[in-house]
Amino acid sequence: MSSCHLCREPAPAELINFGAHPIAHRFLTDPAASEYTHSVSLCLCERCGLIQLTDPIPPQMLYTEYAWLSSWKPQPHVPRLVSLITQLPGIDKNSRILEVGCNDGMFLSALEREGFRNLVGIEPAQDAVRAAKGKGLNVVHGYFSDEAARKLVSEHGKFDLLVTRQVLEHITALEDFREGLRTAVRVGGHALIEVPNFEFSLATMDYSAIWEEHVNHFTLDTLSRFCTDGGFSVTHSETAPFCGEALIAIAEYTQTAGHI
Numbered sequence: 001m002s003s004c005h006l007c008r009e010p011a012p013a014e015l016i017n018f019g020a021h022p023i024a025h026r027f028l029t030d031p032a033a034s035e036y037t038h039s040v041s042l043c044l045c046e047r048c049g050l051i052q053l054t055d056p057i058p059p060q061m062l063y064t065e066y067a068w069l070s071s072w073k074p075q076p077h078v079p080r081l082v083s084l085i086t087q088l089p090g091i092d093k094n095s096r097i098l099e100v101g102c103n104d105g106m107f108l109s110a111l112e113r114e115g116f117r118n119l120v121g122i123e124p125a126q127d128a129v130r131a132a133k134g135k136g137l138n139v140v141h142g143y144f145s146d147e148a149a150r151k152l153v154s155e156h157g158k159f160d161l162l163v164t165r166q167v168l169e170h171i172t173a174l175e176d177f178r179e180g181l182r183t184a185v186r187v188g189g190h191a192l193i194e195v196p197n198f199e200f201s202l203a204t205m206d207y208s209a210i211w212e213e214h215v216n217h218f219t220l221d222t223l224s225r226f227c228t229d230g231g232f233s234v235t236h237s238e239t240a241p242f243c244g245e246a247l248i249a250i251a252e253y254t255q256t257a258g259h260i
Helices: 078-086 106-113 126-134 146-156 174-184 198-204 220-229
Strands: 013-022 037-044 051-054 096-100 118-123 139-141 159-165 185-196 232-241 245-253
Touching (some): 078 106, 078 159, 078 185, 078 245, 096 146, 118 126, 118 146, 126 139, 146 174, 159 174, 174 185, 174 220, 185 198, 220 232, 220 245
Parallel strands (some): 096 118, 096 159, 118 139
Antiparallel strands (some): 013 037, 037 051, 232 245
């Protein structure tokens, strides 16, 4: 039986089953080859409100190599994000900053140009890691988890800020990811989280937002719950045009958990 990615309530209610589909951005190299397909079932947790895909594709099938890297896509809201970071209390150019799912290091490079010195990234895709290291960035190859966070902290100490952009919507194991946040960030430190804003998709009836890689579809309410349950208090939120609309939240780590 499946359970909610966010609150672990059993058996989220199915909204619509789209049937089995091939992976959207993967093309056959041989016309005679058989094509992998996977079911796409959109569900709603009636306890916490998270809209999600059950039975997702194993991440190793999606994130070993990317079809494209971050630098390929214009991201006009990046200067605004950098500005928000520079205004955070307790954050200066010597602060320890970790980006989870840093891709080819595009955002870490933006922070580096702003003068931040202690930057670390973690990224599962091999081609993205090679590209980031080619820019001289300190990037670790691997998936983020509580275990990975403990290793990073043992090498770098607790981080003052954790950034994760357009990542959380891909994560089925939200509980382990959230424990990693708690492990990685010092008390009083911050997290900057950016996800696609599903409220925008619902309002505009943008069905392209539903695809096999996005296993979670966050609104401000469900993203705030994710933060609160991990002891992070959302101190600021805003939206920005990006692939529809991006939802941006800044949260302070207070250690005081909410709904769990």
